[in-house]
Each structure stands twice: as structure tokens, then as C-alpha cells.
Amino acid sequence: MKTLRRVAARVPKPVNGVSRSTAGLLILVLFFAFVAALYNKERITNTVAGMFADTTRVQAEFSRDYQLRDHKSDVKLGGVIVGSAIGGEPSDGGSWIVTMQIDSEAADKLGSSPSASVRPTLLLGGNYYVELRPGGGGEFDGETIPQERTSVPVELEHVLAAVGSEEAKEGIRASVGQLDGVLRQGGADALENLLETAPDVLPATGDVLEATRGTRPARDLPELVAGFQSAADALTQREGQLGEILTSLEASTAALDEGSAPLAEAASTLPDTLRTTRAGLRDLQPTVDQLISTAESARPSVRELDGLLAELDPVLERTRPFLENLRPLLDQARPVVEQLVPVSDESTRVLRDVEGPVLDRLEGPISDTVLSPWEGSGRYAGGGSSGNPLYEELGYLASRGADALSWNDGSGGHSRLSAGIAANSVGGSGTPKSLQQYLATLGLASPGPHQNDGDPLATPSLPTEGGGSR
Template structure:
């Protein structure tokens, strides 16, 4: 009886452990996210390869599966990794022979993060250039520039020789040019707002010119005619400028020799001008009445007798009678 009870207890304990393990396996959360990325190729990427963010390992590659012209790479990423939802994936080769890893370059920075089950399409993935592809490109370039290609008639050699002759002895000048260009770049870097504003104003000016193309062509044509006229009369213009230069020299000498008299006349002119300003009211009245007086004098002139004729009312000068009431 005791042996049977012991067997029953053992079976119950085993079943309980199995049930607990199943529940743990079903409901346990390891905190990792599964992410799938598609690459054009995945040379050097294997299950167990690192998945990194800013060079820090945040997960690993779980599975690499060919899918036609693409390669499907399944990865696990730590739940607390600050990876942006729209991140890409890049296969990084630290050196020629080192194992490669997958880099997730975009950080969340407070935005939405990469979700569990996310898929990164091939448009957002990149792989390094393989060594054999680099060698093939170099071979194609050397062949194209070699004796069977661009240098078949020695054209490339002549170009290099000419370039060497032109650059020989100009190292200091080239160095100074590069330094000046660097200074210019730093200056423009600190004035990008003014530079862009200038470019915008030039764009507006260009738009105005484009909108008034007819008037611009007309002005350009008129300027061309002016320059043609000046070109046709350049001898007369040259003589006139020469004469003007001589006259200006004489005027300068006259002013130098008569500086005192000119200053005295200018002072007198200033006094006369001040007098006119002080009596500008009377002067304005005279100028207002002068045209009428001239017209009356013209109308009073008798051309047959060559005399001025007029009529006066002397009664206007008699005193008015005083009346009392």
C-alpha cells in the first residue's frame, strides 16, 4: 500500500513538472523581437552573427534562407534596443577576413520603435562590395585605359605627361589654392543664411527679367545701338574728351589763380541770396504781377505813332466826401 502511494506521488510530481515546463515555454517572454530583413546577398552572414546598433550588440542572426533573388535573414533584437520603426539594415564587414554583422542604423530618438515581427524590405538594406567585384571593376578600368583601350595610340600617356608638365613647380600654388578654398568653405558655412537669401533674391530678379523679356531685349538693343554709335564716333568722342580734359585743366588753373576773388564773389552771392530770401514775399508779388504789367504795356503801345497810349481816371485820387448822419 505504501509502495503504491509512493508511485502515485511520483507520477503526480512528474506530471506537475511537465505541465509547469509547458506553461513556462508557452507563456514565458524572453524580451526579444523577431525581425526579418531581405538582402540582395548575404555573404559572410550566418546564424549566430551579431546584430548591432551603433556597434553595440543587441541581438543575433537566427536563420539565413535563400528566397529566389533575395536572401531572407531572420534576427532577434532586444526589446529595449532603441531602433526606429523605419530602420534599414546594413551588412558590415569590419575587415576583409573578419566575420560580418548586421547593423541597424536608424535610432528611435523618442519616436516609434521597431515592432516584433517587423519586415525590412530589400529597398532599405545594403551589402558591402565584394572583393571579387572590386577586382573585376579594377580589371575593367585597367583594360579600358590600357594599350588595347584608350591608350592604344598613346593618348593617355600624352595626357599624363602634359598634366605632369603643367603641374611641375606649381605645388605651392596648388596647396595655397586648396587652403583658400577651405577658408572660403568655412566662410560660406558661417554665412549660409545670407548666401541662400542672396540666391533667392537672384532667382526673383531672374524671374522678373524673364517676365519682362521683351522690354529687356528692347533695352539691350538700344544699348547696342548706343555702343555702335560711340564706336562709330570714337575719334570725335576721343577728341571731345581730350578737349574736356584741357578745359578742366584750364578751369583748375583759373580757380587756383583767382581763388580769393572767387571766394569774395561767392560771399557776395551768399549775401544777395540771403537778401532775396528775406524779401521773397515781395519778390513773389512782383513776379505774379509782372506778366500782367508786360501785357498791359504791350497793349498800350501804338505801332503807328510809336508811343504808349493810356487813359487815367484822376477822380480816383480825389478824397471821398464825408457824410454825416
Template sequence: MPMKPMNARDPFKVGLVAIALLGLLGGVVLFLSLANFGTTSYTAVLEHTGGLRAGESVQVHGVTKGEVTAIELEEDRVVVEFALDSDIELGSRTEATVKVATLLGTHYLEVDPSGAGELADGTIPVERTSVPYNLQDVIESGAGALEELDPELLAESLTQFASTLGATQEEIRPALEGVARLSESVASRSDQVGALLTAARSVTDQLAASNADIIEMMKQTNLVVAEVTSRRQAIHRLLVETTELARALESIVESTRGKLQPALRDLNEVIAFLNQQDDELQHVLDVMAPAARYVANAAGNGPWVDLFAHEPALPADDVACRMRRDCR
């Protein structure tokens, strides 16, 4: 079937088709502009925006890995939606912080993925988010306090302060000069201060290097304490029994004091007598020494005593047979 030329077609139908095609093309362009391919959407709940705006970057450990897509206000909280590269996995304890990027007022969202598992509902709760300290908040919080001040009383106080300083300038000048001299002294000793800081750093480094040894020593100390604790009952029983033994000895000494005293007195008298007879005892020992030596020599050859004597001190060998008259 041959196609109709354009001028032969119904203009109304051609216009409807053209409008439908343009609408479809616009929808595709809008979808491509809003769709985030290769990214995952998350939500962070903040106390306030802290200056953060949609389109600003999202960083993970200082590296840009996404951007803020939307910021909405829900009751007293700000909900920030952001897209993050799909290769970044957020754990169950993930935190988010709004930080200042430049002095011109640009910001970025710093995300710290931490914790095991996955981020619940893809939302970082307000308890794990923070915003930078805002100067505007300080000014607004101080404005109310300034409005409560009495300007006339404040002016009078400043006047009194100025007059007091004027009257005491002679006393203040030496104090300021002393502060200046102190500053000069510190500046002149900068080398010594530097050496002190270097030595402190050396001590710190040494402690850091000995960290394992210190920990091991602390573990050994813990073992000693644990052993002492485990043996506390035995030590307690030993102390109790030692105390009982001391009491028993005390009672024995107390009960035998009447008998021991005469015995000790007699022993002292014996020792005193021996001390008095020291010269006689020494003479006896001197005399007994040669006699003991002779006896040892005589009895040292066997189970007999060697003696030498002439007749008639000892009888001869044939005296007995002659007395019996049977000698041969």
C-alpha cells in the first residue's frame, strides 16, 4: 500500500502524534537527568542544614563518592537525601557530618561507614549526625542576652572602669613591664624549651615503643593479683593459725613462768661457777691432752693395749706353769 504524502495526511492527527512524541522525548530526558545509574540513595536526618545545599558533594574518607540530591524539612528535623556510589557499603553504625569546604560558604556531607551489617532503612538517624558550629547561631543566641542589658548601667560601668584604669596606671605599668620581661625571657630560652619538648617527645616515643612490654607487665601484674586473690582464703587461714599459735605460746610461757624462773636462776649460778673455775678447767684440759694422746697411741694397733714393762712388774710367761709344776 503506497504511503500518503504529508500534505495529504490529516493535520490534526499529525499534530497529535508530534505532541505525543515530544512529550515522550521530554519524559525520557527528565528521567535520564534524575536517574542515578550505579548509585544507591540514602537519607540522613539532621538538626538543621548547617548551610548544606542540594547538589553539593558527599565524601567518604575525604574522597568524593556522591552528591546531595534533595533537602526537605520534616517537623523539627531536616531530611537530606543523597546518592552514593554502589560500591560503598554503609554499616549499621554509619555516621554523617556536615562540614565546611571553603571560606566562601560551600559545604559537603562527610559519611563515615562503620559497623557490621547494613544501614537500617537506608537512613542515618539524627543521633549519628552532626552539623558545624554556626556563627549565626552564636550571634542569635547572644542577641537576646544583649537586649536584656541596661545600656545606661553598662555605660556607667565602662566609665568607672576607665577612670579606675586611669588612676592606677602607675601600678599597671610595672605589671605590664613584668609581663613583657617574662615574654622576653621565654623567647630567649626558646632553645631550652625546644630541647625540653624534644626530650619529652623522646620519652613519649620510648613509652610508645615499649607499649607491648608495658602491657605484658600489666598482664603479669594482673596474674599476680589474681593468684593472691585466689589464695586469699589460705593466707587468711595461715594468719589466723599463726595468731592462735602466738596466743598458745603466750599462755604456755605465762603458765610456766613460775617454774622457768628457778631453772633459769640455777642455770645462771652454774654458768657463774664454771666461769669462776675457768683456770682449773683449762689446767685439766692441758694435762688430759698428752694422756689422751698416749692412750690413743697404745690402743691404735688393734683391739688391745701395747704396754712395755720388766719383771717383776708383769709376771713372765712360764710363771703359771712353774706354779703348776708342769713346764716342759
């Protein structure tokens, strides 16, 4: 009020009929307008920016209205303020739709599937802001960010409200007491060391924690926790099961430790093995291609073979006793076969010796002579006119010679000559030669002076005691 009085005292006297009261009222209105503008400067700034600056409006659907103030709560992207929340309204499904006004340049970085979350400025609360996170590889289409990609924080008061039982409160008291004991036994020093090293570690830890939320913060981490819960339930379903698993794991790691050298050697040779395997598979590819092309044409044969094998099973079943009886016989035949092997080797050597000139001579002139028809030539011309092969004539000769030498007397065996007595025998009417002529032909009588030298078949004269012929 003193300020207003000072301002009113300094107001000049009425000019042109304007009274001092009117001037004071005008100053008072201007003052309240200034205070209202100062109080709503964020709204005015956002309205002016929406009218003249390059901005984009983005909407996000949250599960509930969470302490966001219109035109006062900031919107950040990557920790940088890019706009503010300008309003919120409930949806038909009970969720809360928040409208944000951000720079168009920041909107171009959101991607096709951005997400949003409400975060406190301080650890224990305070002011809240909306954190936008880009997602997807495309461009933001301006649609409302769905509730599946939004989240709100869980405050300590909600956690404490959930702890309503005495057992839970007693557990919290015990935890606080144990924490105090840990701090007294050197935990405070460790905490101080942690606080000294935390500034270098916290940014990377923040990135890790952010990554654990996944691309769907409202679903990925809860599903992961639910999966861990299911695994824990399965491990603790039977008492002692987890201990057995750890014992088996210890034995497995001990075995791996003992075999570390062979494993390291195998790992060192694995690249060469893989290269060799790759080359072998590459060489095998043409065979596989041919097998694939052949398999289609072989399919009908395989179907027929299936029926054949089905019919062959009874035959094999009946053959089994025979094969079982054949086994002792094969065992007894083994020594014979073992003795036959040297004989076959010796026979092979003999046959190899026979090969060459011997077989050529036997297959050449000898076989030609033996198989040729026998015909006399020279002084034996006219003989063998029957055309029998030589080996048959030789067989007949041997047979008749054996018959001629089959006579025996007191002096031993001797040959004989048989004179046939028949119509064409010596002196017979059908014989053109006489006995003298046969003897002359055999060289047993010399021809006489009255022999017809020109006729070899003439009857010779037999010698007499006086040297004449009869």
C-alpha cells in the first residue's frame, strides 16, 4: 500500500479534466494487469510462440493425471527443454491426455514410435516434467503417443501406503536397523568411496538402466521381471533343487578347467577346421545338386522298393536258419581256403609262365595243324581223302597200333600183320593186284626181268633157285 501511495503522490494533477482518482484507478489496473501477466508469463509465452514460432503440438496418453501443471511443466528431449505441457484432459477410457507444444525441429527427431514418461525434477518429488524418447526409424506422424509407450513414476508415499501390515512395518524397522549396523561397520566409508566414484559411473549406469526398460517401457521390464519370477518359482519348486544345480555347475566348471588346454587347442584349430569344412561343403555342393535332381526320378523306384522289401522280409526270416547253419560250415572251410590261397598263387604263376610264346605257338601252328583235314602229299598223295581232322586220324592210328601190338607169346609181345580174306583180298576176283605186287609195293620182293617197268602195277616175277623167275 505504501508503494501505491507513493505512486499516487507522484501522479500529476489532473490534466484535461482527468481527476487524480481516475489516474490512480488506471495505475491500479495496470499494476494488476502486470501482476497477472507476470503470473501467467508461461501461458503468454507459449501462446505467442504458438502464433509466431515454428512449433508442433504433440499429445500423449498417460494412465492418470500426474501433477503436470499447464504451461509450467517442461517437456525435455535428451535432457534439453524443447517445449512445455500446455493442457490435459481425461479420455473416455479413464486415462489422461496431455497436450505438449514443442519445437518443430525437436519433433522431427521423435521418429515413428516415440515414448513419453513423467519424471520428477528431484529424487523425492518437486516439480515434474515430461521426458520424450525417440523411437522407430520413420518420421513422427503427429498421432497421440499411446498408453503402451508412456509411464508415470511411483512415489514413496504410494509405496508406504501399500505397506499396511504390521509384518511389513516390522520388516522395514529391521532393515533400517541392519542398515545402521552396516554403516557403523565400515559401510559409511564404502558409501563415501561410492559417492566419489559415482559421478564417473552414473552416466553409464543411467544408460544401462534406460536400456533395461526396453523399447516398450510399460511392458518390456515388467515382462522381464515376470519371466525372472517364473524362473525363480521353477528353481525353488523342489527343495534342494537349486543346490543340486549349483553343485552340478561346480563340477562342470571344474571339468572345463581341467580340460582348458585341450579346449584352447581346439579353439585355436577351429578356424582352419571351419575353412576346411567350408571347402569340403563347397566341393560337395555339385554332388548334392545331382542327388537332388536324381532323387525326383528315383522316387518311383523307391516306392517299388518299399513293396519289394515288404515281401522280402518273410524270405529273410526263412533264410535266417540256413545262414545260422552256414556259419559253422564257413568256419570249417576257412582252413581249406587258407591253404587254397598259396595254390592259387602258384597256379597264377604257372599260367603267367604259359602265357606268351607257348600259347601263341599252341594257338597258332600247332592248333592249325591238329585241326586241319588230313590229306596225303608226295608219295602219300591220295591218302586221307575222307577229310578227317589230323587229331582223329592220329587217334585211329594209335588205336590200331595198340591193337597190332597186343599179341604175346613165350618170347614176349610182338606185332602182327593181319591179311584180310575177303572179296577184294589178295588173289580175290575183285583185287587188281596180286600178292607179288603187294610184296613188291612193301619192298619185300624185287621185280623180275619180265616186270613191266612202265607199269608199276604189273605182276613181278618171283625169284627161283637158279636165279630165274617163275
